[in-house]
Amino acid sequence: MSRSVLLEQPGRHRLIKGEVPTPGAGEVLVRVAAAGICGSDRELYEGGRPEAYRTFPIVPGHEWSGTIADVGPGVDPALIGLPTVGEGFVSCQTCVRCREGDTNLCHAGYDEIGFTRPGAFADHLIVPARLLHPLPPGTDLRAAVLLEPAAVAAAAVLRAAPLPGERVGVVGAGTLGLLTIQLLAASSPAELIVSDPRAGREPVARAGGATAYFPPDELGELDLDVVVETAGARDSAAAAARQVRKGGRLVLTGIPGVEPEMLSPSDIVGRQLTITSVFGASSAAWAHAVRAFTAGLLDLGPLVTHELPLEDYPEAVALLGRGGDDVGKIILRP
Known part of the structure; x- marks a missing residue:
């Protein structure tokens, strides 16, 4: 049975x-x-x-x-x-x-x-x-x-295309955010800054490779090369965009359940941001996540x-x- x-x-x-x-x-x-x-x-x-x-x-x-x-x-x-x-x-x-x-x-x-x-x-x-x-x-x-949420995180990181030595960030320290931190850490960033209102998530984020951890209201304008938004909260996409340097890259993964705070087209164009997103994970992203897991890069x-x-x-x-x-x-x- x-x-x-x-x-x-x-x-x-x-x-x-x-x-x-x-x-x-x-x-x-x-x-x-x-x-x-x-x-x-x-x-x-x-x-x-x-x-x-x-x-x-x-x-x-x-x-x-x-x-x-x-x-x-x-x-x-x-x-x-x-x-x-x-x-x-x-x-x-x-x-x-x-x-x-x-x-x-x-x-x-x-x-x-x-x-x-x-x-x-x-x-x-x-x-x-x-x-x-x-x-x-x-x-x-x-x-x-x-590995299912890890595949979504892998899809986001593949789109972000981080380079060694870049300053990167993650908005949100839920499961998806914590997995994204580990995958970004594997690219050897100069800094990996995480933002989340839950103080209790900081030890896990740092264990995964975060170099700094802030509540959203303590973030300044960080001028990061790459930011991945994973929270899906009302204002998380706009908050993530504010942390990206001119000419930087932003990847959105969250789908807010309420009317989101709008991203300003003038701000996007004026700062020449590259914004992309992911919906689930492709077969290639799955393969990337599984490979990272079996190689010991994902805990x-x-x-x-x-x-x-x-x-x-x-x-x-x-x-x-x-x-x-x-x-x-x-x-x-x-």
């Missing part, structure tokens, strides 16, 4: 039991080891996720790690037994965006595991084999569950602060909502 959390509609779920699913052609069956919860999962549970980006009823869970338990027709049986993670966006592989490498922007339309097709808040998960990123035997799957385990059983799904969502300095990555264990 296999258990799954079925979110029937916002705020209403039940734990269901059924037969272990069988992978079809080109698919694998994953035995889930851990599944992470993030803000988009809370948004789904509370009914705030836009209709185009979710389906009900749904088994949530887009951040996961596990072991390949079975393969369908056309998939190499040698994969069975390997630890793995996998991409969430199910792209068509044939449209212009996919062929150019932007698999997260597929023209076939939005389709993502955990939002439009069954996810990993379950004992088992069916995944298209082409989305897998197998990991070395013995990999810590508790830590590997963070993911310490970011996990809470582990709950699958049955405590609503408690995990509530814990995420309460937040606090002591709440990092929350994972469900089947």
Whole structure:
């Protein structure tokens, strides 16, 4: 038997039991080891996720790690037994965006595991084999569950293109921000300055490579070469832009849930800023994150602060909502 959390509609779920699913052609069956919860999962549970980006009823869970338990027709049986993670966006592989490498922007339309097709808040998960990123035997799957947000951080850092010796910054020290700090630190910056109102996040940020840590109201104009915004708060994009030097680069990753403070076009043009953004992660960004993890450049385990059983799904969502300095990555264990 296999258990799954079925979110029937916002705020209403039940734990269901059924037969272990069988992978079809080109698919694998994953035995889930851990599944992470993030803000988009809370948004789904509370009914705030836009209709185009979710389906009900749904088994949530887009951040996961596990072991390949079975393969369908056309998939190499040698994969069975390997630890793995996998991409969430199910792209068509044939449209212009996919062929150019932007698999997260597929023209076939939005389709993502955990939002439009069954996810990993379950004992088992069916995944298209082409989305897998197998990991070395013995990999810590508790830590590997963070490779999904790490892939988004990798997408942001690849766009930021930091050079050794540059002065860089990160606005926001949530999970995404802490992962971005580690990846930016690998580029050997002269300074790595982090801004977040939560004082309790400073030790983790410094452990990841931050050289300075400030609450937003204590930041001056820092004239940084590169800033990555990860907070998604109302004023975080505008605050991040103010820290970028003339001719510098700004990467936006957060999507504010409220009307954001506007970036001034006059300020952008007058200072000749290069502003870009990321939505999720492409296959290339996934590969970059996995490579950094297996090379030891990403220390993911310490970011996990809470582990709950699958049955405590609503408690995990509530814990995420309460937040606090002591709440990092929350994972469900089947």
